Amino acid sequence: MTRSTASTVIPPEIFRSSVKSVVPSPFFRTWPRLVSLAHEPFMPMKIEFFPSPLMADCTNPKSIVGLLIEAATLIPTSQYLLGLVLFVLIFLYNFLEFHLFRDLLKGFRGDQVTLTFNPRSHIYEGVASKCRIFHGRYLATPWLSNPHFQTAFLNFFGRPPVFNYKRQVFQIPDGGTIALDWLMASDIGRGAFGHDISEDDLAPIVVVIPGLMSDSSSAYIKHLVFKIAKRGWNVVVSNHRGLGGISLTSDCFYNAGWTEDVRRVINYLHQEHPKSPLFAVGTSIGANILVKYLGENREETPIAGAASICSPWDLVVCDRFITRRLIQRFYDRALTIGLQGYAQIHQTVYSRLADWEGIKKSRSVRDFDNYATCLVEKFETVDTYYRHCSSASYVGNVAVPLLCISALDDPVCTKEAIPWDECRANRNIILATTRHGGHLGFFEGILGDRLWYITLFPSQYCVCFCIFSCLVT
Incomplete structure (x- = not known):
């Protein structure tokens, strides 16, 4: 088998210039003979080129793919598995919005609680400016360092306190029925439950309005109710129609903006206990209903102060x-x-x-x-329906002290719906936002046994300035 060749003749002038341009100057200093060759008379040279089999293979796409596959087979399977695990972990870390490494880099100091309020707000001057927790930080439980774990843990593993409510069945004029579940401050002290409010009991009453499909048995509601009652306040959960084990007794349902039931319950409580200050706390959809009610009634409400936790604000958004x-x-x-x-x-x-x-x-x-x-x-x-029921358009009309709490990473009620400007314009509103917390989660502590926002309720400032505040624990 003969080997094909290709030849060419290189003129002396081109060879000399090529040597000078290609060979670096140190080579000329090291090998004088090579330099002299570039200046001596030179006869034409015939150089033969033989095609390389390797170069021929590299020009073949099939050969390149084959070489890559052959090289890939040389990598141990364990390295592929390790790479796959790392890829999955990185994907899940971003997909689930983990912030553990960020917390670690910050020394687990948490993030500052951000307050939005009117600079001329008497509520800020009288209450919030004195609250240490409002000027502190919130650090999520390390092993719950993403909003989805926070939200899921609350609903499935919230470890609520164990106690029994005293149920009161409340009839609505349209034929509807609502379950009012009470927990008295005296029940906590006695260790027994189911007592009525005595006539000389002047403790404030807190009305709790649960979220969508939640009732008095929900874990986060029981956490909130027990904490408030433990501080010496009487608490009543106003369950939505058809929830809490109560059947629908009319053709009227509750919805995301149905305020009539809340209005009737609050008026009833004020008539029955006129000497007890009334406060209200709404969570999620319950917060939307509460804020809408306050905006609709303006000054015409017996509520002395209220709190909205993780409200959706704008249902369209x-x-x-x-x-x-x-x-x-x-x-x-x-x-x-x-x-x-x-x-x-x-x-x-x-x-x-x-x-x-x-x-x-x-x-x-x-x-x-x-x-x-x-x-x-x-x-x-x-x-x-969504526009009609959204509370964002009623924020400007709220005429009682209102504390609003939202997490910026809430996976259900997005921060895009928060009415920042309206909250800033209303002197009666203080908006507290945290970077993390999920939807109604806000777990803190290494064991995840505390809910951050529950430490806000209640305190002496609530009585003095008619707003919920914090009690340093």
Whole structure:
């Protein structure tokens, strides 16, 4: 087999210039003979080039792929597994919004609580400026260092205190029924539960309004109720219609902006206990209902002070947010399943007033509202319902001291819906935001046995200035 060759003749002038340009100057100093060769008369030289098999293979795409595959097979399988594990961990760290490394780099000092308020607010001067917790930091429990763990742990492993309520069945003029569950401060002291408020009991009464599909048995509600009662205040949970083990006794349902039940309960409590200061705490949808009620009534309310925890504020914005990312869609689906379960309990009413087949096939909260809420409440569209029920447009009318608490990483009620300017313009409102906390989570401590926002309720400043504040624990 003969080998093909290619030849060319290089003129002396080109060879000399090539040697000078290619060979660095140190070589000329080291090898004088090479330099002299560049200046001596030189005969034409014939150089033969032989094609390299390696170069031929490199020009073949199939050969390149084969070499890469062969090289890849030389890497141990354990290295691939390690790389895969690292990739999955990095993906989950970002997907679940962990902040453990950030907390570690900051020395586990937490982040400053941010206050938004009107500079001329008498509430800030009288209350918030004296609250150490408002000027401190919030550090999430290290092993719950993402908003989704915070939210899930509260709902599934919240370890609520053990106690029993005293139930009062409250009738609404339209035929509806509400369960009012009481926990007295005296119950905590006696270690026994179920006592009535005595006539000479002048302790403040706190009305707690739960979130969507929550009632007095929910873990975070029991944490909040027990903490307030332990401080010497009487607490009553106003359960939504159809929840807390109470059947629907009318064709009227509660919804995200239904304030009539709260209004009647508060007026009733004021009539029954006129000497006891009334306060209110709303959580999630309950916070939206509470703020909307305060904005509707303005000065015409017996409430002396209120607190809103993790309110959705603008339901249109939250509706768009909860369907934006994959992780948020899990919450959307979970809430939908809860609403479908609620409808299943009251199927006889829903099947008569709403689209029962549509309810069963709903895949999102928006679907459920389209097939159920809008039909029952006579709203033309879902967005019309959301705009009507959003509390953000009522913030400017609130005329009593109101403390609002929100986490900026809330996976359900997005920070995009917070009415920052309205809160800043209203002298009666103080908005406290934390960088982390999830939705109603705010777990702190190495054991995750404390909820940060519960340490805000109640204190002596509440009585003096008619707002909830903190008690240093």
